[in-house]
Amino acid sequence: MDFIVQGFIRAIELLLQGDGETYSAISVTIRTSLYSMGASLFIGIPFGYLLGFFAFPGRRAIRMVVDTLLALPTVFIGLLVYAFLSQRGPLGDWGMLFTIKGIAIGQTILALPVVIALTASAVEGLDRSLRLTLMSLGASRKALFLSSLWEARFGILAAAVTASGRVLTEVGISMMVGGNIKWHTRTITTAIALETNKGQFAMGIALGLVLLAMAFAVNFSLSFLRRRGMG
Amino acid sequence: MSNILELRQVSHAYNGPFVLRIPHLEIREGSITGLSGPNGSGKTTLLKLMSFMEKCRSGEICFRGRPAQPFASEVRSRVSLLTQEPYLLKRSVFDNIAYGLRLRGEKNGLAGDVSGALELVGLPASFAGRQWFELSGGEAQRVALAARLALKPACLLLDEPTASVDAQSAGKIRQAIMLARREWGTTLVIASHNRYWLHGICDRLLFLHNGLLLDGGLENVLYGPWQDCQDGRSAKRLADDQLVYLPARPMPDGSAAISAEEIVFWGSGPAGEGSNQLQGVIRGIFLENTAGKLCAQVLCGDQLFLVNLADDLLQKNKWLPGQQVTLRFPVTSITLLPPG
Numbered sequence: 240m241d242f243i244v245q246g247f248i249r250a251i252e253l254l255l256q257g258d259g260e261t262y263s264a265i266s267v268t269i270r271t272s273l274y275s276m277g278a279s280l281f282i283g284i285p286f287g288y289l290l291g292f293f294a295f296p297g298r299r300a301i302r303m304v305v306d307t308l309l310a311l312p313t314v315f316i317g318l319l320v321y322a323f324l325s326q327r328g329p330l331g332d333w334g335m336l337f338t339i340k341g342i343a344i345g346q347t348i349l350a351l352p353v354v355i356a357l358t359a360s361a362v363e364g365l366d367r368s369l370r371l372t373l374m375s376l377g378a379s380r381k382a383l384f385l386s387s388l389w390e391a392r393f394g395i396l397a398a399a400v401t402a403s404g405r406v407l408t409e410v411g412i413s414m415m416v417g418g419n420i421k422w423h424t425r426t427i428t429t430a431i432a433l434e435t436n437k438g439q440f441a442m443g444i445a446l447g448l449v450l451l452a453m454a455f456a457v458n459f460s461l462s463f464l465r466r467r468g469m470g
Numbered sequence: 471m472s473n474i475l476e477l478r479q480v481s482h483a484y485n486g487p488f489v490l491r492i493p494h495l496e497i498r499e500g501s502i503t504g505l506s507g508p509n510g511s512g513k514t515t516l517l518k519l520m521s522f523m524e525k526c527r528s529g530e531i532c533f534r535g536r537p538a539q540p541f542a543s544e545v546r547s548r549v550s551l552l553t554q555e556p557y558l559l560k561r562s563v564f565d566n567i568a569y570g571l572r573l574r575g576e577k578n579g580l581a582g583d584v585s586g587a588l589e590l591v592g593l594p595a596s597f598a599g600r601q602w603f604e605l606s607g608g609e610a611q612r613v614a615l616a617a618r619l620a621l622k623p624a625c626l627l628l629d630e631p632t633a634s635v636d637a638q639s640a641g642k643i644r645q646a647i648m649l650a651r652r653e654w655g656t657t658l659v660i661a662s663h664n665r666y667w668l669h670g671i672c673d674r675l676l677f678l679h680n681g682l683l684l685d686g687g688l689e690n691v692l693y694g695p696w697q698d699c700q701d702g703r704s705a706k707r708l709a710d711d712q713l714v715y716l717p718a719r720p721m722p723d724g725s726a727a728i729s730a731e732e733i734v735f736w737g738s739g740p741a742g743e744g745s746n747q748l749q750g751v752i753r754g755i756f757l758e759n760t761a762g763k764l765c766a767q768v769l770c771g772d773q774l775f776l777v778n779l780a781d782d783l784l785q786k787n788k789w790l791p792g793q794q795v796t797l798r799f800p801v802t803s804i805t806l807l808p809p810g
Contacts, residue, residue, distance in 0.1 A: 366557045
């Protein structure tokens with residue numbers, strides 16, 4: 240039990256002293272998460288809107304594929320991205336293996352189905368009269384799209400929170416695609432895994448606390464936005 | 471007066487058989503047109519097509535002489551529809567009313583326009599600060615109407631505007647749309663089951679049945695089951711066992727309609743061979759807007775009949791609601807309608 244308590248005390252010291260290795264992992268995590276969340280929201284929200292708003296042939300099949308991808312294991316995504324980005328792979332020339340961008344690509348693949356599926360559900364759940372109301376008030380096609388998204392904003396916020404939770408806490412992609420390189424591609428989760436193996440609980444706990452604080456910050460800001468949106 | 475809307479050979483379907491067939495229909499600029507008909511007759515579909523919310527399967531709909539489509543700039547915010555259960559955007563009342571104005575690029579004087587629109591529907595300007603979830607059903611309906619009136623539309627179509635509101639809200643809605651017509655010459659098309667409401671304000675009444683537009687006078691519709699009588703005639707048996715004889719046997723799912731013009735109040739005496747004679751109770755007497763005629767609603771068994779009244783006869787007989795009367799109309803005046 241002592242080593243856990245000692246670990247917590249040391250963790251606080253590391254954070255307060257601005258330990259370079261700890262803050263490097265935090266910085267890498269924030270950067271990869273920002274890249275991957277940005278990309279997955281940029282691609283996923285319009286795609287989810289199309290899937291939820293329009294009825295077209297093959298929609299159910301696509302929805303089923305997207306829902307299945309929600310359970311995609313991170314190590315499998317890591318394996319695929321590794322295979323594509325490795326020197327022998329089709330995208331080997333890009334030189335993105337063991338880089339932050341490489342991790343972000345993998346995390347985007349992880350977050351994308353979550354954003355698409357939950358956005359589609361949010362849009363599907365919109366009142367059927369919304370379209371008529373917007374058109375009655377003179378909405379163009381573009382205004383119809385943007386206003387429908389705004390009406391589904393709470394559901395889309397939930398999609399963003401859920402996806403960011405998966406991205407922040409994944410290990411498999413960061414480990415396989417990033418290679419867990421110190422000062423370079425080591426993220427909070429890969430650092431925790433490594434330091435725990437080495438018996439260095441303090442840094443693991445410190446990083447765990449930071450991860451928890453980040454998750455709390457994301458949820459708090461989104462909950463604030465939601466409250467503001469409710470008026 | 472020119473036409474604001476014109477339907478030519480319009481038909482529409484939803485993944486199945488046709489639900490609406492209108493060979494030709496003209497709506498005059500500045501007029502008030504009422505649409506009546508039973509549930510499923512196509513009133514809402516017709517309103518959606520005429521307001522360019524949906525594209526008709528075939529045919530064309532013209533706005534001021536030119537064929538137009540949904541989202542076309544010439545009809546957007548000039549033609550507006552108020553649905554039966556209007557949806558309010560998840561925003562404040564102010565933002566709901568200002569939404570259409572902002573889309574039109576009107577940024578100045580929004581506060582004045584919004585409070586003016588609220589005043590039109592009988593709500594105080596302080597309502598603008600309320601959120602969408604803080605309104606009652608009647609208030610939401612009036613806010614939705616205010617959002618459309620703020621646009622000063624050339625044509626406003628209303629689907630059962632008073633169906634789910636109390637008498638006070640219904641009155642305010644009626645005042646607001648009449649004001650819109652008076653002030654801006656807004657053309658109104660109103661679908662409603664409320665005959666008092668329609669007869670009271672419309673210049674013209676249309677009757678829809680199974681997606682077909684019938685002549686304006688067929689206000690009374692009878693539905694099966696039908697009965698074969700011993701004398702070989704077909705009839706509809708009312709709840710109090712009175713029989714309404716029909717000119718021929720209708721199709722099993724068909725219906726029959728009688729114009730209010732054809733029914734008269736009958737003093738006494740036996741029914742003739744070719745006539746229907748029914749005992750009923752006057753439920754209400756009201757003034758029809760179209761020609762300033764008096765109308766009565768008479769309940770015979772479970773069937774409500776709309777009857778035109780001659781002014782002098784009403785004066786002479788002093789008919790009042792609650793009074794027992796006899797109705798008479800020729801069997802041949804009944805039109806048999808096909809099933810949908």
